[in-house]
Amino acid sequence: MGKYAADREAxxxxxxxxxxHRDVYVDDEVFALEMRHLFANTWCYVGHESEVPASGDFATxxxxxxxxxxxxxxxxxxxxxxxxxxxKGTRLVTERSGNAGRHFRCPYHAWTFRTDGCVYAIPLxxxxxxxxxxxxxxxxxxxxxxxxxxxxxxxxxxxxETGIGFDEYFGESLSSLDNMVDRSPAGRLEVAGPPLRYxxxxxxxxxxxxxxxxxxxxxxxxxxxxxxxRLWEGMQKxxxxxxxxxxxxxxxxxxxxxxxxxxxIRVWPNGHGHTGVHHSIHSDYSAxxxxxxxxxxxxxxxxxxxxxxENRHNTVYFPNIMxxxxxxxLRRFQPLAADRTLVESFVFRLVGAPDMLLERTVMYxxxxxxxxxxxxxxxxxxxxxxxxxxxxxxxDWVNLERLLDREEEHDATEIVNGTSERQMRNQFAAWKRFIxxxxx
Amino acid sequence: xxxxxxxxxxxxxxxxxxxxxxxxxxxxxxxxxxxxRYWMPLEPGQTDPLxxxxxxxxxxxxxxxxxxxxxxARTFSQKPASRGHHLLQQPxxxxxxxxxxxxxxxxxxxxxxxxxxxxxxxxxxxxHDLEVVDGALRIALKRVDLVNCDAAFGNIQLFx
Numbered sequence: 320m321g322k323y324a325a326d327r328e329a330x331x332x333x334x335x336x337x338x339x340h341r342d343v344y345v346d347d348e349v350f351a352l353e354m355r356h357l358f359a360n361t362w363c364y365v366g367h368e369s370e371v372p373a374s375g376d377f378a379t380x381x382x383x384x385x386x387x388x389x390x391x392x393x394x395x396x397x398x399x400x401x402x403x404x405x406x407k408g409t410r411l412v413t414e415r416s417g418n419a420g421r422h423f424r425c426p427y428h429a430w431t432f433r434t435d436g437c438v439y440a441i442p443l444x445x446x447x448x449x450x451x452x453x454x455x456x457x458x459x460x461x462x463x464x465x466x467x468x469x470x471x472x473x474x475x476x477x478x479x480e481t482g483i484g485f486d487e488y489f490g491e492s493l494s495s496l497d498n499m500v501d502r503s504p505a506g507r508l509e510v511a512g513p514p515l516r517y518x519x520x521x522x523x524x525x526x527x528x529x530x531x532x533x534x535x536x537x538x539x540x541x542x543x544x545x546x547x548x549r550l551w552e553g554m555q556k557x558x559x560x561x562x563x564x565x566x567x568x569x570x571x572x573x574x575x576x577x578x579x580x581x582x583x584i585r586v587w588p589n590g591h592g593h594t595g596v597h598h599s600i601h602s603d604y605s606a607x608x609x610x611x612x613x614x615x616x617x618x619x620x621x622x623x624x625x626x627x628x629e630n631r632h633n634t635v636y637f638p639n640i641m642x643x644x645x646x647x648x649l650r651r652f653q654p655l656a657a658d659r660t661l662v663e664s665f666v667f668r669l670v671g672a673p674d675m676l677l678e679r680t681v682m683y684x685x686x687x688x689x690x691x692x693x694x695x696x697x698x699x700x701x702x703x704x705x706x707x708x709x710x711x712x713x714x715d716w717v718n719l720e721r722l723l724d725r726e727e728e729h730d731a732t733e734i735v736n737g738t739s740e741r742q743m744r745n746q747f748a749a750w751k752r753f754i755x756x757x758x759x
Numbered sequence: 760x761x762x763x764x765x766x767x768x769x770x771x772x773x774x775x776x777x778x779x780x781x782x783x784x785x786x787x788x789x790x791x792x793x794x795x796r797y798w799m800p801l802e803p804g805q806t807d808p809l810x811x812x813x814x815x816x817x818x819x820x821x822x823x824x825x826x827x828x829x830x831x832a833r834t835f836s837q838k839p840a841s842r843g844h845h846l847l848q849q850p851x852x853x854x855x856x857x858x859x860x861x862x863x864x865x866x867x868x869x870x871x872x873x874x875x876x877x878x879x880x881x882x883x884x885x886x887h888d889l890e891v892v893d894g895a896l897r898i899a900l901k902r903v904d905l906v907n908c909d910a911a912f913g914n915i916q917l918f919x
Contacts, residue, residue, distance in 0.1 A: 512812055513802055513811075515801065516909070516910065516911035516912070517912065517913075518913045541831075542828050542831045542834035542835065543828055545833075547824050549827075550823060550827060551820075565818075565821055661911055678809045678810060681810060681813075684812045685812055685813050689813075690814065690911075690912035690913060691915045695914070697835070699836070699913070700914075
């Protein structure tokens with residue numbers, strides 16, 4: 320046993336008020352403990368109900384390192400099952416999505432399970448007569464997540480049998496999901512097409528931290544957004560030519576420091592938080608014809624204005640997703656190893672809204688989140704250089720001190736300067752709490 | 760001008776790949792029609808570039824931005840620069856319509872992109888929709904379908 324698995328205090332000591340030890344990013348044992356404890360004790364995003372509209376529909380993903388199946392049962396309930404045959408461990412389905420019909424059937428020995436996970440049939444069952452199989456975990460069928468909650472179409476699971484409840488875990492942070500869904504005149508979202516899948520050779524937490532890092536865009540993205548602004552301004556074009564959609568998307572990345580300072584960050588308990596309290600890089604997009612009229616009809620004019628006046632930038636739901644309400648995008652930062660992360664970027668259609676909103680969302684996704692995106696190249700270069708730099712033990716501590724308030728509490732809801740590293744500290748406070756809570 | 764021959768179409772496709780592999784990006788941009796697009800779908804057989812996410816779907820302005828960015832002093836992901844290599848099968852002419860001035864080719868390829876000690880191999884098909892603009896062949900649409908377009912990739916920084 321290594322130095323952390325046997326010593327909860329040593330693990331907790333990796334997080335200080337203003338710094339974290341580099342082992343949180345590079346150490347394999349810390350990573351294994353994250354997978355075992357952190358991703359079991361927290362509520363993790365599994366998928367969206369529109370991915371499994373019909374009985375027997377399933378979608379596969381991982382919670383931490385554990386493969387799971389989200390499946391809609393014959394009773395219409397969405398469940399989250401471990402993607403592992405209780406007999407010998409075979410992965411039951413490998414497709415990213417599909418329909419299981421009424422049963423999952425293991426391809427090895429044909430043990431068959433209902434979509435709620437219960438055993439339906441075991442071939443040649445008399446071979447277990449008198450063996451006591453009914454007392455084993457295997458007889459209880461496919462293992463289930465400890466708790467599942469569907470919030471306005473978004474399915475979350477907590478793998479641990481017991482622990483914090485959904486409402487207490489997310490609290491007021493759910494207002495960001497609310498705003499994203501309320502932007503549909505029908506009050507409903509649908510996943511639109513496949514996600515981008517982008518491999519990062521860095522620790523997953525670096526990518527999560529960057530979602531609320533408002534001091535990097537004007538530096539790291541000078542090469543992409545800065546060049547875009549320079550090219551556009553130098554271009555011969557007729558007087559009064561409006562910015563094309565792509566420029567509206569990319570140009571705000573190189574806004575001035577003041578813009579990001581003033582946009583504000585709001586932190587919530589349990590590691591959640593968002594940038595863009597007062598305004599954000601999404602505030603100045605052109606109006607799309609017919610959209611406001613549809614929203615006003617559905618919600619009333621005043622309420623529609625309130626919904627669309629909220630332009631939150633990135634909302635981090637601890638531990639590993641980020642949503643962008645104003646452009647209906649969700650990114651999941653899937654840990655694969657201490658130095659490997661899969662970033663999936665999903666887009667959603669606002670049911671009942673004009674197609675042009677989805678067109679802008681889709682454009683944002685490919686311009687910013689694709690493995691072929693120049694903004695993505697800027698960011699990934701930095702993450703991979705951090706991972707390489709932290710492999711050296713020249714210095715052990717990583718600094719997260721910008722705008723530190725020595726009195727700050729991490730179970731608070733508060734609004735702070737947009738360039739503060741407060742949300743990163745908030746995440747690490749939650750990290751320490753949820754990873755150690757089930758360690759001996 | 761005399762209409763292009765089938766050989767001219769193939770030559771055009773070979774030249775396009777050479778300009779990329781030699782890093783002559785400004786000349787490469789000159790091969791596009793003013794309304795030209797470069798498309799890399801995310802889904803096999805994808806038909807919609809606007810309402811379904813793609814890896815890349817860019818007009819000439821955005822392509823020029825990519826090329827300008829590659830030259831930037833603060834383009835850290837290109838320090839050092841990437842290099843690319845296309846190995847092309849003979850282009851197959853899929854449309855030959857001199858009266859309309861419209862042509863199309865399909866070309867199977869292997870593409871290698873390398874930077875520092877890393878090298879990645881991508882395989883796929885490139886479709887070139889070509890038009891005659893001011894007497895010269897120009898790209899209306901270059902569509903690149905990677906055989907594993909729905910796989911997870913690291914950075915693809917140049918132009919497959």
